[in-house]
Amino acid sequence: MNAFACTVSAAPRPGLMALEEALSRLLSGVEPLAQTEVVSSFEADGRVLAEDLVSALDVPGHDNASMDGYAVRIADVTAAAGQALPVTQRIAAGQFGERLMPGTVARIFTGAPVPEGADAVVMQEDTEAGEPAEGRPTVRFKTVPAPGQWIRRQGEDVRRGAVVLAAGQRLGPAELGLAASIGHDRLTVIRRVKVALFSTGDELVMPGEVPPEQMRPGAIYNSNRHVLRALLRRLGCEVTDMGIVPDQREATVQALREAAEGHDVILTSGGVSVGEEDHVKPAVQQLGGLDLWQVGMKPGKPFAHGWVNRAAGGSRCHFIGLPGNPVSSFVTFLLLASPFLRRLQGRNDPAAHGLPPALEMVAHFDLPRPDRRREFVRVRRNAQGGLDLFPNQSSGVLTSLAWADGLVDNPPSQPIAHGDKVRYFPLDALLG
Numbered sequence: 001m002n003a004f005a006c007t008v009s010a011a012p013r014p015g016l017m018a019l020e021e022a023l024s025r026l027l028s029g030v031e032p033l034a035q036t037e038v039v040s041s042f043e044a045d046g047r048v049l050a051e052d053l054v055s056a057l058d059v060p061g062h063d064n065a066s067m068d069g070y071a072v073r074i075a076d077v078t079a080a081a082g083q084a085l086p087v088t089q090r091i092a093a094g095q096f097g098e099r100l101m102p103g104t105v106a107r108i109f110t111g112a113p114v115p116e117g118a119d120a121v122v123m124q125e126d127t128e129a130g131e132p133a134e135g136r137p138t139v140r141f142k143t144v145p146a147p148g149q150w151i152r153r154q155g156e157d158v159r160r161g162a163v164v165l166a167a168g169q170r171l172g173p174a175e176l177g178l179a180a181s182i183g184h185d186r187l188t189v190i191r192r193v194k195v196a197l198f199s200t201g202d203e204l205v206m207p208g209e210v211p212p213e214q215m216r217p218g219a220i221y222n223s224n225r226h227v228l229r230a231l232l233r234r235l236g237c238e239v240t241d242m243g244i245v246p247d248q249r250e251a252t253v254q255a256l257r258e259a260a261e262g263h264d265v266i267l268t269s270g271g272v273s274v275g276e277e278d279h280v281k282p283a284v285q286q287l288g289g290l291d292l293w294q295v296g297m298k299p300g301k302p303f304a305h306g307w308v309n310r311a312a313g314g315s316r317c318h319f320i321g322l323p324g325n326p327v328s329s330f331v332t333f334l335l336l337a338s339p340f341l342r343r344l345q346g347r348n349d350p351a352a353h354g355l356p357p358a359l360e361m362v363a364h365f366d367l368p369r370p371d372r373r374r375e376f377v378r379v380r381r382n383a384q385g386g387l388d389l390f391p392n393q394s395s396g397v398l399t400s401l402a403w404a405d406g407l408v409d410n411p412p413s414q415p416i417a418h419g420d421k422v423r424y425f426p427l428d429a430l431l432g
Contacts, residue, residue: 084130
């Protein structure tokens, strides 16, 4: 049986770098962006906070009712023992009432400040109307409340002076609401990472350029361009789409020169393997250098990282080369490029430091002939709480990614039998 407790540390094939070592080298060379900009909190979704957000007030700013009902003195309700008490004031949200006098209650609504003297709120469902007395409505209580019942205390959400959001936090709907709750309509964020994206390959055709019935033999539609652009934008990057570069050395060199100017990262797909028509690797080495090439994983062995020297000032632009096969490109982006870009963004989440924690799941499939490399197989959770395997694990089968909701991280040469515990990465955890 395949024990989940085993670590995925078996040595990769000779000449290939282990995934953890590749991640470590990749992330150690990243200097987070320092440039910032101020944006409206309405436009800050997905941005990365550049400085701690400190609250200048308590939230809530006063004790308030969390239910529609009646603000009471518990001693009065206890003493009345089912007798009606007079309602002497009505307090709506945004209004402050008077001090609650003994023997009286206040009609109160959700969010309204609790009047001084009250020590509980009874929701209206636990009350019934009594006979009017001296021209005032009265109310009878079915239960005796506990101290503090249905009262939200001042500062129970946020205390004045507290760091509400830390620098490096990626802002989502909840974070933006929290920033608004302490009065921030403008936020200082890290500027977006600028990425130049292009694909290589004479076989590539863009959808819409040629109808399917007129495709020349050997041509394929460029799916990577759509996948990678969407992944980059989901991470909050500013993407310059530089199209398709032909399989020519000089064209590749020229594309890299142009891409290096005004961008932080060049991201390519295809051309980083060892074939005679793979020109990206030597072109990068001509203009800069490579410090990482070929990782011991399947899919995705021909992953590359390096740099291209910019013509102006001698500074460097990061280069990331992904494999050309669509599944390989997708998986290496999630496992290697995404942590790199998060680190460059200055994010403080765990995924900016490597792979997120894997979940322990049960395989409802057999994998009797594992690969010699560490393999990431496409799976989907089923109604029984286990994982099903997509039947075709080829690196060219894009339907497997549309079907899958996660990847199983399987050690080299490790067969999987039905019922084994396996390491599972949800795609959602890798995509965000």
